[in-house]
Amino acid sequence: MLKEALIDKLDYEELSNCMRCGFCQPACPTFRETGYEAASPRGRIALMKAVADGVMQPDQDFVDQMNLCLGCRACEPVCPAGVPYGQLIEQTREAIEEVQEHPTWVKAVRKLAFTHLFPRQDRLYRLGSMLRFYQRSGMQKAVRKLGVLRILPKQLGEMEAIMPDASGKGITQYLGATVIPAVGERKLRVGMFHGCIMDVLFNETNLNTVRLLTEAGCEVVIAQGQVCCGALHAHSGEREEARNLARKNVEAFSKAEVEVIVSNAGGCGALLKEYDHLLENDPQWHEKAKWFSSRVKDISELLVEMVEPDTWAALPESKRITYQSSCHLRNGMKVTKEPVNLLQSIPNATYVPLREGDRCCGSAGIYNLVQPEMAGNLLDEKMGHVAATQADILVTSNPGCLLQMKAGIKRAGLEGQMEAVHIVDLLAGVRRKNGTSSDLRA
């Protein structure tokens, strides 16, 4: 029964810590969109507590309300009582998953995705190869011409249209090495978290991450045995599977003996940084997880620390640049200033702040596929603000957000006027003045 599962999983202490002051409400996209108390963080916590207190039976409305939450965690930094909402919603989703009766096909898809695909990097690469074949062989063109996309659900069609070029090889296969020396003096030994999809769809970004790091004086170790971070699992209620993945990553990076673990995807980084919480109740792994979490940094934090701001080379021509902050980078990893500092230090770039750039774009993992209406509304609102900046480049720091921004640019008819770019790719494009560049593809 869902009720028992919730009582078992939910942290009652944290539920009671909510003072019901409502300070979280103005930050919450789903509350702003609907105006319903139940669709706000305070409301969702009250519903969870009502179940735990036996005031209400968790019914389908309860489940729907929990699913409507983006998990963007914008409610956390503004909460005076420090209620860790992100953990509460994950606990709730774990309980829901435990009792949820999915139709057979959904079960099959979930099992395929969560157990057989994301945790298995080899399979992802193979899938990447297939995708690459699809994209390169002319099939993609044919499909697009035939209008097959129109029969797909709108959001899936939109996603297909902005899919980046896939790669069948991961960063390690590409470089043929797992330790890449620093350019010049070695200042730090850094473990690179390459991500799962990231390493297939955004291989170039991973390569660029290595370039930027080595040029900044890092010896980069691509820890072997690392797997998917587990964020998609945790957010979808598969916390047990997320824990399995976490243990593998902790193991891989502690073997690699690195000083810092760097991530270039806000969504992954936030969970990596919270492995200590995820493995809290696992006495065997908790200490190691703490070691791991305390070392996690976003690439932008590391670059701000290690690179003199006036050493970035200029953009070939002057551009207006704006920044959409990724929710998990901001609210989970608490990284807000660093990406902006980096953008501001690029000569020839004019940084224009994005109104409500701290608000979720609606991508939120697979949210845009399962809650297309809410996601679409949020995206449209977002693109209105984006258009107002009149920027040439829209920068993000998370692959999911990047795809969503690309889709948004198409949807808002801004193609040709503006492009969406990962911050790492932008910086790698300008590189540094002093010419100490590393050619990795030798």
Added chain:
Amino acid sequence: MLPEHIRSELRAIVGEKHCLDRQEALVAYSYDATPMQQSLPDVVVMPQSTEEVQQIMRVAAKHQIPIVTRGAGSNLCAGTIPVGGGIVLVLNRMNQIVEIDEQNLTITVQPGVRTADIHQAVEAHGLFYPPDPGSMVISTIGGNIALNSGGLRGLKYGTTKDYVLGLEAVLPNGEIIRTGGKLMKDVAGYDLTKLLVGSEGTLAIITQAILKLIPKPQTQRVMLAMYADMSQAARSVSDIIANRIIPGTLEFLDQGTIRVVEDFKQIGLPTDVAAILLIGQDGEAETVDRDIDKISAICKKNDAVQIKVATTPEEADEVMTARRSALAALSRMRPTTILEDATVPRAQIAPMVAAIQEITERYGLHICTFGHAGDGNLHPTCMTDARNHEEIERVEDAFAEIFQAAIDLGGTITGEHGVGIVKAPYLEWKVGAAGIEVMKGIKQAFDPHNLLNPGKMFAKETRNRVVVNRA
């Protein structure tokens, strides 16, 4: 549960989407910011216009259904808890700023506009709406008016009541009244505007308000003064005012609060001092500089152990951190945080703080005090755990004594949070039996069938302790 035909009447007024009666919605409107209070409504209705409010009121009157009006539900007196069920009328869809009149210096707003949005809108025109309750990022102007909310600037600029010029409201019989207007003077009959301000949703439903604006002060500066002795801090407050300086802000933290804030933020506050004053002044740059200098001298004369005057915006921010983090720091200590409200004449702050300390110790509780020293409005805040029923009983006894102490010192049981349910048992202590009778007469005149926010303001019996509704 309301019969289906009544629900369908309500649905016909506001539409399917804005008439909620599923379990999850009822639970979501069963509470406000008051700890330990909860009660389910029968239906939640979200109108978008005065006419819709009027029609809903008529349905309620026809079927004798209680109505509880709700803004953001941020009040701390259980004012929006639907104790007897009925309709919760949520006004957050009525959130339009109707007009900013730069000729008359007024703003006309619907009740669901958030207070912070009013600030932002008028400041863009170089104008100023001073009332700034600590909850202003979420609270609505309707709620502010209904509770006559105050804020950090109460001493110099007054509270909500000083800025409400006119109101439009729906009466329990469904009639619409309009009081006041864009006028600074109006003595035509009883002042119904002032009567509705602070009426806690028991007399009429406010559907529009005209507010007074003033020019935006040119500059603003802040400082901190720390004291080894509470009475020196209190004397500084009196001396500042006796010297004909009215600061824009004059806030106070007691030792308990300072310790918790320092523990939480590590901003270098000395944890052995007994009190900190946060003092701010706004206005013309020259006057502000002169006042800040004079205030520093007064604090020094009263043996402040340390004085920190902010000279840059960054320093100002740092200085403000102490006051701003007070609630956050306190609320993280224990699961339940009871933020209370008692006011004394400002000369009585030191004895009041001493009384709170004595009561706290006698009951073996953890109560810290901070608040608005300038206007004598203190917030004794208790950190406890609602699951510990025995402790909660003690908390209630202790607060009853604290309110009694406030009254004995010439003060009141609430300076800004309102009476609602939680202070109702003590109201007679403040206004006396005759006062209660007059108030009940007014209620009777507006709302003969007791439809608006029943159970609030007047307790069935006085001196009856608050009964915690353990859901």
